[in-house]
Amino acid sequence: MAEAAPVLAIEGLTVALPKGSDRPHAIEDIGFSVGAGEIVCVVGESGSGKSVTAQTVMGLLPRELSATAGAVRLEGENVLKATSARLRDLRGTRMAMIFQEPMTALNPVMTVGEQIAEVLEIHTELSEADRRQRVLQIMRAVHLPEPERLIDVYPHQISGGQRQRIMIAAALVLDPALLIADEPTTALDVTTQAQILRLIRELQGRRGTGVLFITHDFGVVAEIAHRVVVMQSGRIVETGARDDVLRRPQSDYTRMLIASVPSLKPPPRAPRTGPVALATERLSKTYGTRGLLFRGRVVKAAEGVDIVVRRGETVGIVGESGSGKTTVARCVARLVVPTSGVIRIGDVDVARLPESRLREHRRHVQIVFQDPYRSLNPRRTVGASIVEGPMNFGLAEADAKNRARRLMALVGLAPDALDRYPHQFSGGQRQRIAIARALAMEPQLLIADEPVSALDVSVQAQVLKLLDDVRQRFDLAVLFITHDLRVAAQVCDRIAVMQRGIVVEQGTAAEVFAAPKHEYTRALFEAAPGRNAQFGVAASAA
Amino acid sequence: MSIEALPAEVAELAPATRRPGMARMLVRNPSVVIGATIVAFLALMGLLAPMLGTISPSEINPVFRNKKPGAERTIRADDGKEMQFVHRFGTDSLGRDVYSRVVYGARVSLIIGVTVAAISVAVGLAIGLVAGYIRWLDGIVMRFMDGLMAIPAILLAMGVVSLSRAGVVAVVIAIVIPEIPRVVRLVRSIVLSIREEPYVEAAITVGTPTPTLLVRHVLPNTLAPLIVQGTFICGSAILIEAVLSFLGIGIPPETPTWGNIMAEGRSLFRIFPHNIFYPGVFLAFAVLAINMLGDGLRDTLDPRFAKRV
Numbered sequence: 001m002a003e004a005a006p007v008l009a010i011e012g013l014t015v016a017l018p019k020g021s022d023r024p025h026a027i028e029d030i031g032f033s034v035g036a037g038e039i040v041c042v043v044g045e046s047g048s049g050k051s052v053t054a055q056t057v058m059g060l061l062p063r064e065l066s067a068t069a070g071a072v073r074l075e076g077e078n079v080l081k082a083t084s085a086r087l088r089d090l091r092g093t094r095m096a097m098i099f100q101e102p103m104t105a106l107n108p109v110m111t112v113g114e115q116i117a118e119v120l121e122i123h124t125e126l127s128e129a130d131r132r133q134r135v136l137q138i139m140r141a142v143h144l145p146e147p148e149r150l151i152d153v154y155p156h157q158i159s160g161g162q163r164q165r166i167m168i169a170a171a172l173v174l175d176p177a178l179l180i181a182d183e184p185t186t187a188l189d190v191t192t193q194a195q196i197l198r199l200i201r202e203l204q205g206r207r208g209t210g211v212l213f214i215t216h217d218f219g220v221v222a223e224i225a226h227r228v229v230v231m232q233s234g235r236i237v238e239t240g241a242r243d244d245v246l247r248r249p250q251s252d253y254t255r256m257l258i259a260s261v262p263s264l265k266p267p268p269r270a271p272r273t274g275p276v277a278l279a280t281e282r283l284s285k286t287y288g289t290r291g292l293l294f295r296g297r298v299v300k301a302a303e304g305v306d307i308v309v310r311r312g313e314t315v316g317i318v319g320e321s322g323s324g325k326t327t328v329a330r331c332v333a334r335l336v337v338p339t340s341g342v343i344r345i346g347d348v349d350v351a352r353l354p355e356s357r358l359r360e361h362r363r364h365v366q367i368v369f370q371d372p373y374r375s376l377n378p379r380r381t382v383g384a385s386i387v388e389g390p391m392n393f394g395l396a397e398a399d400a401k402n403r404a405r406r407l408m409a410l411v412g413l414a415p416d417a418l419d420r421y422p423h424q425f426s427g428g429q430r431q432r433i434a435i436a437r438a439l440a441m442e443p444q445l446l447i448a449d450e451p452v453s454a455l456d457v458s459v460q461a462q463v464l465k466l467l468d469d470v471r472q473r474f475d476l477a478v479l480f481i482t483h484d485l486r487v488a489a490q491v492c493d494r495i496a497v498m499q500r501g502i503v504v505e506q507g508t509a510a511e512v513f514a515a516p517k518h519e520y521t522r523a524l525f526e527a528a529p530g531r532n533a534q535f536g537v538a539a540s541a542a
Numbered sequence: 543m544s545i546e547a548l549p550a551e552v553a554e555l556a557p558a559t560r561r562p563g564m565a566r567m568l569v570r571n572p573s574v575v576i577g578a579t580i581v582a583f584l585a586l587m588g589l590l591a592p593m594l595g596t597i598s599p600s601e602i603n604p605v606f607r608n609k610k611p612g613a614e615r616t617i618r619a620d621d622g623k624e625m626q627f628v629h630r631f632g633t634d635s636l637g638r639d640v641y642s643r644v645v646y647g648a649r650v651s652l653i654i655g656v657t658v659a660a661i662s663v664a665v666g667l668a669i670g671l672v673a674g675y676i677r678w679l680d681g682i683v684m685r686f687m688d689g690l691m692a693i694p695a696i697l698l699a700m701g702v703v704s705l706s707r708a709g710v711v712a713v714v715i716a717i718v719i720p721e722i723p724r725v726v727r728l729v730r731s732i733v734l735s736i737r738e739e740p741y742v743e744a745a746i747t748v749g750t751p752t753p754t755l756l757v758r759h760v761l762p763n764t765l766a767p768l769i770v771q772g773t774f775i776c777g778s779a780i781l782i783e784a785v786l787s788f789l790g791i792g793i794p795p796e797t798p799t800w801g802n803i804m805a806e807g808r809s810l811f812r813i814f815p816h817n818i819f820y821p822g823v824f825l826a827f828a829v830l831a832i833n834m835l836g837d838g839l840r841d842t843l844d845p846r847f848a849k850r851v
Contacts, residue, residue: 335743362749375740379762385741388758389748434744441748 005076006033007177007210008057008095013070015052015061026052026065027234034178034210039201041213041221041242043257044231045456050214053231054180056080057212058097059087075177092119095178096171100186102163106155112163113139113151116170123174138169142199161192165199172203179204180212185220189320190483194527197224216457218261219486222246222530230254260461262486264531266509269493274311276344277444277477278332278365281306283341283351285327301327303501305341307479309445314471314478316492316509318485318524324501325481329447332479333367334358345445363393366438368467370450372430376422382433383418389441400440407436411466428459432466439470445477446470452487464491485528489513497521567842574842577835584828588648596642597627599798603637611640611816632816634806643798644821650799651780651828654710658717658779659772665718666725667768671756673726674733684730687723695720699786713792717779728771732764766843773836777829784825800825 010033015026027049034040042050055061057072059079071078074095079087091097099105106115116135120126126134132151139147142165155163164184171179181200185193201224204211215221221228221242228245230238230253237251249255283305288298302324309315317325331338334350343351350361369375376385386407387400395403405415411432422430431451438446448467452460468491471478482488488495489509496506497518505518516522525531568574587594597617606615611632618624631640673683699716706712736742742759750758786792787801788808795802800821807817 333743333747335746359749359751362747365747367744367747369740369744371740375744377741377745377759380758385744388745388750392749392751392754437744437748 006035006073007038007075008034008212009071009073010053010057011071011073013053013056013072014068015049015056015065016068018064023233025068025234027056027231029070030231030234030236031070032229032236032239034212036177036210037204037208038226039204039211039213039224040227040229041215041225042229042231043215043218043221045216045257045458047233048231049234050231051182052234054097054182054212054214057178057180058091058095059084060097089123092176093123093174094176095180096174096176097180097182098164098167098171098184100183102160102167102187103155105167106163108155111152111154112158112166116166116173119170119173134173135169138173139166141172141203142166142169144169159192160188161195164188164192164196168196168199168203172207172209175207176209178210178212180214182214183216184213186215186217190485190529191320191523191527193220193529194223197529200224217529218246218258218457219528219530222532230257256458260457262461262464262484262490264486264489264513264525264528266489266492266513268510269508271508272310272313272493274313274475274477276308277311277346278307278309278479279342279344280308280328280332281342281344283307283328283331283343284339285324285331285336286339300501302331302338302498305496305498305501305503307496307503307506309477309479311444311477312471312475313493314468314480314491316480316482316488316495317498318482318488318495319498320483320524322500323498325483325498326449327501328498329367329449329479329481332445333365333447334362335367363389363441364444365447366441366443366445367447367449368431368434368438368451371454372427372434373422373454375434376430376437378422381419381421382425385422386418386433386437386440389437393441403440404436407439408433410439410470411436412462426459427455428463431455431463435463435466435470439474442474443476445479447479447481449481450483451480453482453484460487467491485524497524568839571838571842573834574838577831577833577838580827580831581835584648584824584831585652587645588652591642591645591649594645596645597639599638599643599646600796601638603633606633606637607635608810608814609633609637610814631820632814634803634814634817635810636806640803640817640820643803644800644824647798647800647803647821648824648828650710650793650797651783651825654714654717654783655776655780655828655832657714658721659776661714662718662721662725662775663768663772666722667729667761667764669722670726670729670764671733671760674730675737675752675756675760680730683726687726690719691723693720695782696786696789696791700791703791708792708794710793713783713786716786717782721775721779725768725771725775728767729764732767733760736760736763767840770836770840770843773832773839777832777836780825780832781829 011031013030014028017024017026030053032040042053044050052065056067057079059082067080072080074090079090082090106112113135116138117131120131120134135151136147139151144150144162144165150158185196188196197220200211203209213224225242228240228242229236230245232253238245238249238254245254246258249258283302285302286298286300305328307315317328319325330336332343338351341351342349345361345364348361350358353361376382383401383404386404387397390400390403391397404418408415408418413429413432425433451467452463455463464487467478470476480492492509494507495509495512496503497512497520498504499520505512505516505521512521516525609629609632611630613629613632614626616624617627629639629641631644634640669683673680695717698719699713702712702716737760742755745755745759783792783799784801787799788805790805792801793799795806803821804818807814811818
């Protein structure tokens with residue numbers, strides 16, 4: 001395999017960024033190759049240039065960027081020199097790409113069958129009947145159930161995993177030599193992700209396709225890669241076989257990245273015995289339209305949820321999208337009104353409190369949101385965002401500012417930065433500010449709704465550490481919502497696993513991870529990417 | 543646990559940069575510059591009307607009716623001095639100087655445009671914020687707005703004028719009422735999307751009272767689109783006023799407005815086209831300039847449109 005000419009060879013490729021960017025090159029002098037039947041994972045954090053690499057290969061660079069040096073050889077042909085007509089020929093037939101977001105990558109007004117057939121229509125002379133046969137064939141190959149029925153449905157009628165299968169089918173229908181997968185499973189649930197990864201490996205193994213797989217997730221790397229290319233700020237810092245890179249990383253950066261991957265094994269924890277800060281009893285939330293004439297559709301987002309969080313304790317709610325974990329968080333924060341049940345904060349049931357009486361209790365429960373780019377008002381300085389809450393409760397402006405300065409220092413930011421606007425901070429820094437804003441209210445319960453899912457893995461580790469520090473320091477009760485089992489294993493004392501609105505399993509993190517009782521929990525753990533992998537550094541560091 | 547033990551990211555802060563100033567971006571946009579220049583010119587013209595070589599726009603002179611542009615006559619002033627006066631744009635069928643009427647007419651047109659825009663934006667903003675944020679009010683308010691929107695401005699103007707006296711106030715009311723629902727819809731749609739933003743929810747959880755929340759976190763997002771919408775309302779109000787006056791149901795005919803001048807010249811249009819031509823040109827330029835200004839503002843203030851060339 002190594003002897004044969006590679007499907008893709010990138011040599012000394014440099015792509016310049018427009019003037020005035022924070023660095024001169026998006027990628028600089030990178031070189032690696034992808035052999036037939038080989039999966040090469042390009043790993044890096046945001047801004048590392050991994051997606052630009054993929055776009056350059058496909059000839060899809062945005063207009064402001066251009067390759068200034070080097071060559072990209074697809075089966076020996078330099079695609080940088082190819083005319084746009086030739087590039088069009090190559091795309092689909094010799095190289096194909098699948099994207100992160102399967103909903104937006106598919107055209108919502110065309111049936112999925114038409115979208116796969118479109119590739120055939122453009123590149124082959126097949127008759128319509130033959131095309132349909134080929135489409136059905138490839139749909140069977142990607143294990144879509146009932147291809148005869150699915151071929152005529154629209155993208156919104158099928159699930160995210162099925163959409164990604166359609167994307168893969170369209171990419172592979174002409175048997176390209178190279179498949180580029182740009183974070184193809186990032187938007188999917190973990191169980192779906194496992195299936196898609198298995199599918200990609202199976203198909204490329206059978207067809208001998210070379211795969212350039214872009215990801216930020218070392219679990220996925222461990223699961224699928226033959227070789228790994230690690231990128232940082234537009235340069236390659238390390239290349240090598242998967243096990244070499246994962247177990248014996250050479251560069252400091254790779255070591256740091258791998259060390260930042262949380263282990264699936266929960267560390268030992270003493271049981272918390274503090275007073276109960278939050279107790280929900282039979283908490284339920286039903287969404288639905290109560291039409292005047294028709295009985296609307298009813299969705300039970302959460303049903304009979306019992307969760308207890310003590311002071312100083314972190315309780316995780318783990319589940320896939322649609323499991324109801326965020327609904328529970330929003331009910332507890334009273335951003336939505338629960339349909340029934342009890343939410344006890346301290347001694348008070350806040351479940352049905354009217355807004356006027358609720359206000360006094362709001363300060364006890366604070367929330368840190370998932371998306372640090374949207375959780376701070378872009379038009380207000382971060383200082384104004386932090387002092388807003390305390391001033392609502394009558395703290396004088398000077399005192400509130402003092403508190404904000406202390407909190408900025410506490411979360412590891414310069415107190416002078418209070419006068420800046422959110423866009424001047426990175427994602428991790430913004431998440432620190434969001435934590436400072438929550439702490440400014442001196443809450444008893446902190447709800448963290450996927451607080452690190454939008455962050456790079458190295459930043460993720462720092463923010464998790466900060467959350468743990470403030471929990472200890474202020475004896476906070478933390479309700480931690482996450483889909484990421486690794487994160488849950490590291491930060492949670494106890495874990496509740498939710499599926500379709502119901503808590504299917506609850507217990508200490510150690511118990512749940514060591515001996516999952518419910519079959520859904522077992523399925524989740526089975527699907528966790530890289531669960532069997534040995535992250536050399538992580539094991540020794542932990 | 544000391545503060546020092548926490549990871550210090552302080553050094554990594556990006557240098558304090560500002561986004562490119564809005565004012566500078568506006569100055570670079572040609573349609574903003576051209577539109578604003580013409581509007582400013584017209585506004586100055588209306589403001590300085592008495593000093594621009596005009597005579598009284600309502601002075602009737604039966605001897606000097608229907609003169610072509612460039613006709614000269616001798617005017618005797620109050621102190622007995624005589625002077626030659628050139629009717630640059632000719633005179634109308636009552637002998638009034640069309641040039642003076644057009645220049646003074648800019649006053650009424652611009653005042654109506656700006657007043658209508660200001661009132662409908664202010665009222666629409668208030669109603670839209672409430673309708674968008676308070677869920678149970680939404681249905682009621684919006685159905686009422688749908689009803690208002692169904693009333694044609696001209697029909698409403700006839701109603702208002704027949705109830706009260708014809709005049710600027712009646713015309714403004716008649717134009718404002720059907721414009722309000724458009725503003726309400728715009729504001730409401732923005733509020734509906736902004737209220738779901740995490741930073742609004744964060745403000746709720748820190749106990750910010752609803753009125754403060756609306757003003758502080760929601761309202762600023764509506765300003766840019768509202769400025770743009772305001773310019774379009776201004777342009778269309780000027781046009782509607784002209785139509786109403788032309789039809790004789792707007793401002794009383796002795797007041798010079800571009801619509802009135804055209805209405806007056808309608809019957810003799812074939813022989814004396816200047817009565818319609820000159821006010822028409824000014825009207826067209828005014829509306830065009832205001833719309834250009836609005837387009838330019840939208841491109842600059844609303845980047846989603848700017849990207850589509």
